[in-house]
Amino acid sequence: MHIRPATTTAELLAAAHLYDAEPRPAWAARFLAADGHLMLIAYEDGVPAGFVSGIGTLHPDKGTEMCLYELSVAEAYRRRGIGRALTGRGLARSAHGSMRGAPHRRPGRRRQDDGGLGGARPVAGGGDRPRDRRGRLPRPGPPAPG
Numbered sequence: 001m002h003i004r005p006a007t008t009t010a011e012l013l014a015a016a017h018l019y020d021a022e023p024r025p026a027w028a029a030r031f032l033a034a035d036g037h038l039m040l041i042a043y044e045d046g047v048p049a050g051f052v053s054g055i056g057t058l059h060p061d062k063g064t065e066m067c068l069y070e071l072s073v074a075e076a077y078r079r080r081g082i083g084r085a086l087t088g089r090g091l092a093r094s095a096h097g098s099m100r101g102a103p104h105r106r107p108g109r110r111r112q113d114d115g116g117l118g119g120a121r122p123v124a125g126g127g128d129r130p131r132d133r134r135g136r137l138p139r140p141g142p143p144a145p146g
Helices: 009-014 025-033 082-095
Strands: 002-005 037-044 047-059 063-073
Touching: 002 082, 009 025, 025 037, 037 082, 047 082, 063 082
Parallel strands: none
Antiparallel strands: 002 037, 037 047, 047 063
């Protein structure tokens, strides 16, 4: 499997079988021209097997973040880890600032002097909540006595 960002209209149109509807060339070109838009396509033997798309957005209290918008894996390629690889790569690109038009910072690192504009970070739930040593969110437990 090879994953790479879509950079041409032809690449977006070649993945038509993965979309909900037939793509429009003009919309594909606008997608590529828009700052903060990202589409990663996974290829198996040169064939588009899946994609993930995301949009960088500026949030008033979190700065620039990437929202994963859509994930699709062709039925013939499911249960092979392609979706997991695509979402992981999308979050990594966001966290390391390789989304066009989006400033960046590493996840979990927030500078107090950046005015909240420190850059992209993954948003897969949990935000800045404390995590265990493996980076997982704590499981909800019974309420503390009080």
